[in-house]
Amino acid sequence: MTRLAFDAWAGEQLARVEAQLDALVLADAPAGLGDAMRYGVLDGGKRLRPLLVLAAAQAVQGECAIALRAACAVELIHAYSLIHDDMPCMDNDVLRRGKPTVHVQYGEARAMLAGDAMQALAFEVLTPSDTPADDLPSLALQARLCSLLARASGVFGMAGGQAIDLASVGHQLDEQSLQDMHRRKTGALLQASVLMGAACGRTTPAAWAALADYGAAIGLAFQVVDDILDVTQASDVLGKTAGKDADQNKPTYVSLLGLEGARARAVELHGRARVALEASGVPDQRWLAMLADRVVDRES
Amino acid sequence: MTRLAFDAWAGEQLARVEAQLDALVLADAPAGLGDAMRYGVLDGGKRLRPLLVLAAAQAVQGECAIALRAACAVELIHAYSLIHDDMPCMDNDVLRRGKPTVHVQYGEARAMLAGDAMQALAFEVLTPSDTPADDLPSLALQARLCSLLARASGVFGMAGGQAIDLASVGHQLDEQSLQDMHRRKTGALLQASVLMGAACGRTTPAAWAALADYGAAIGLAFQVVDDILDVTQASDVLGKTAGKDADQNKPTYVSLLGLEGARARAVELHGRARVALEASGVPDQRWLAMLADRVVDRES
Numbered sequence: 001m002t003r004l005a006f007d008a009w010a011g012e013q014l015a016r017v018e019a020q021l022d023a024l025v026l027a028d029a030p031a032g033l034g035d036a037m038r039y040g041v042l043d044g045g046k047r048l049r050p051l052l053v054l055a056a057a058q059a060v061q062g063e064c065a066i067a068l069r070a071a072c073a074v075e076l077i078h079a080y081s082l083i084h085d086d087m088p089c090m091d092n093d094v095l096r097r098g099k100p101t102v103h104v105q106y107g108e109a110r111a112m113l114a115g116d117a118m119q120a121l122a123f124e125v126l127t128p129s130d131t132p133a134d135d136l137p138s139l140a141l142q143a144r145l146c147s148l149l150a151r152a153s154g155v156f157g158m159a160g161g162q163a164i165d166l167a168s169v170g171h172q173l174d175e176q177s178l179q180d181m182h183r184r185k186t187g188a189l190l191q192a193s194v195l196m197g198a199a200c201g202r203t204t205p206a207a208w209a210a211l212a213d214y215g216a217a218i219g220l221a222f223q224v225v226d227d228i229l230d231v232t233q234a235s236d237v238l239g240k241t242a243g244k245d246a247d248q249n250k251p252t253y254v255s256l257l258g259l260e261g262a263r264a265r266a267v268e269l270h271g272r273a274r275v276a277l278e279a280s281g282v283p284d285q286r287w288l289a290m291l292a293d294r295v296v297d298r299e300s
Numbered sequence: 301m302t303r304l305a306f307d308a309w310a311g312e313q314l315a316r317v318e319a320q321l322d323a324l325v326l327a328d329a330p331a332g333l334g335d336a337m338r339y340g341v342l343d344g345g346k347r348l349r350p351l352l353v354l355a356a357a358q359a360v361q362g363e364c365a366i367a368l369r370a371a372c373a374v375e376l377i378h379a380y381s382l383i384h385d386d387m388p389c390m391d392n393d394v395l396r397r398g399k400p401t402v403h404v405q406y407g408e409a410r411a412m413l414a415g416d417a418m419q420a421l422a423f424e425v426l427t428p429s430d431t432p433a434d435d436l437p438s439l440a441l442q443a444r445l446c447s448l449l450a451r452a453s454g455v456f457g458m459a460g461g462q463a464i465d466l467a468s469v470g471h472q473l474d475e476q477s478l479q480d481m482h483r484r485k486t487g488a489l490l491q492a493s494v495l496m497g498a499a500c501g502r503t504t505p506a507a508w509a510a511l512a513d514y515g516a517a518i519g520l521a522f523q524v525v526d527d528i529l530d531v532t533q534a535s536d537v538l539g540k541t542a543g544k545d546a547d548q549n550k551p552t553y554v555s556l557l558g559l560e561g562a563r564a565r566a567v568e569l570h571g572r573a574r575v576a577l578e579a580s581g582v583p584d585q586r587w588l589a590m591l592a593d594r595v596v597d598r599e600s
Contacts, residue, residue: 026455029455029456029460029463030455030460030461030463030464030467030484031460031463031464031466031467032463032467033455033459033460033463034455037455080416081416084412084413084416087389087412089387089407089408089409089412090409090412107389108389109389109390109466110463110466112384112387112389112390112412113384113459113462113463113466115416116380116381116384116415116416116419116453116459117454117455117459117460117463119416119419119420120419120450120451120453120454120455120457120458120459121450121454121455122450123423123446123447123449123450124447124450124451124454126446127443127444127446127447127450128447129447129451131443133440133444136436136437136439136440137436139436139439139440139443139444140433140436140439140440140443142443142446142447143427143431143439143440143442143443143446144427144433144439146423146426146427146442146443146446147423147424147427147429147442149423150420150421150422150423150424150427151420151424151429153416153420154417154420154421154424155326155329155330155333155334155337155417155420155421156329157420158420159333159413159416159417159420160329160330160331160333160417161330162413163329163330163331163332163333163410163413163417164330164331166331166409166410166413167330167331167332184330
């Protein structure tokens, strides 16, 4: 698998995701809410989560249309969380994906509502209203996708991780506590992306467990690399304010393990992800393998 | 049907809802998030939405366990919306259900996250993780409930109505625009409560449409009565700050129709709800009929 082939595949998938999001997040929503939502989710970000969904769906030869919806739903959850995280009562950030954050552009009230509406939209997207009432297999898959996404987003997933993050500012965490925080805050949704894609096809319980391991490993690797980039890259490369974690005295893998230690941990997690993927035995591992590489090799 | 019989039925249902919410919203969520969520949803409110779900489920002789979950899910959505609405960037209210609002008690960041996590929890509650993968009818019902709840909560439902409300402060709306706002802001979730209950049993398309009419009528009636109570009742009776709408120069049914006009409108909507309910022909209409009365007769 060459980088070039991956880039071609990823480019094609991202165009599909972008077109679908453009169709799903309507500008005609009331009182400027649609504009704020579109601003928050379109034309931005690496789209790692949608790529994981689509790569996992392809790995298990899953059904395409619902996988594309799942990819958009996960991205809507991710985008809403960024909008809320950036607000003054949370991280108070003014720059995101190289643009003013949503509350800077649209005001705090509309930013909060846009985030709220995007979370609801994620579940609307997973449950298309034109599914025939007697198409039980499709409806059952929709319920499973809702279950995975809700659990990854909620109190024992992303929102819970955010709460720990908030409470940990100014405290030194040990690696176990830091890992617990990140497993929820970013890991849960990255892992759910893989599993939602896998749910769109057939898997054995053993393959499912191995893909869950793969998702957990790249979920943590992603955060370790984020912490590394926060100290090694400039804001204009990241598209967000660099060095904020250190400024806010937040615990990170770099503050805990040092830069070299953090790099070693990222390499180790990458290895774990690749081993788990191979162990899953799913038919088409190409894109998930490349995505594991990309999570670790990325520069922003 | 006597008031006494209704009170006995409602008391029993509310005890079930309270016990279920108590079990679903765990205190051991990380970093105080569970405490904030429990504070926001337990021991408070009229629980009109859960009662509508359970009354509708009983009306169509629906399945009890999932109806109880649906009742809790709707209340979680309602409670999260109150938490976010009360925040300083929105209505900036400090009193709710006779207690300090969640952000006053737990800080803004935790209040926002608690609301976010409660929205996710609503969809977790609708998709219990112990449903066997081959129980397609149960999973299909879960997907349908998620679809109804998500659409009632999102941009063309509650969140959209909130955005219109926010944008309308200081503007005079005509009755059509006011109705459109309330249909989304409170009506959509009240109507969804009825339909989610109805989805737990069997209905004909005609009965479904009639129940949707019933839900739309009581949804609007509820808001008209809310506007009346805001000018006729004291804060200690309402458990929230009275007279706020007038203070904030918000358009209301009272400002538009006058107090007597608003009362007449509530009576008319009540009549529409009762007619639609009868037209539905569902087997057991008792509790839905009494709930329509209660929506209009309430004093807080």
